[in-house]
Amino acid sequence: MLSSIENHIHVEVMKIYPEAELPKFIVEEKTDDLLIMIYKSSRAMYYFGLGLMNKTFEHFNSAAEITLEKIAEDGTKVRFIIRRN
Numbered sequence: 487m488l489s490s491i492e493n494h495i496h497v498e499v500m501k502i503y504p505e506a507e508l509p510k511f512i513v514e515e516k517t518d519d520l521l522i523m524i525y526k527s528s529r530a531m532y533y534f535g536l537g538l539m540n541k542t543f544e545h546f547n548s549a550a551e552i553t554l555e556k557i558a559e560d561g562t563k564v565r566f567i568i569r570r571n
Contacts, residue, residue: 488539488568489513489521509535521568530561539568
């Protein structure tokens with residue numbers, strides 16, 4: 487589900503809120519147990535994204551380890567590394 491944020495969820499959000507300034511999520515790598523995504527946003531709300539990811543796993547009764555690496559010091563570009571437990 488997380489890897490489909492950009493191509494499915496954000497598409498539907500834009501139908502409802504065409505003026506929304508949504509963050510970009512770029513999938514760098516995807517395997518059965520690993521997902522690496524780049525978050526880009528001028529708002530630097532990557533911790534909000536981290537919270538949504540954690541709650542997504544909780545909702546689906548699943549577990550994952552999510553780490554993040556700041557690519558830009560100001561938090562406008564962050565790499566999420568998600569490993570399924």
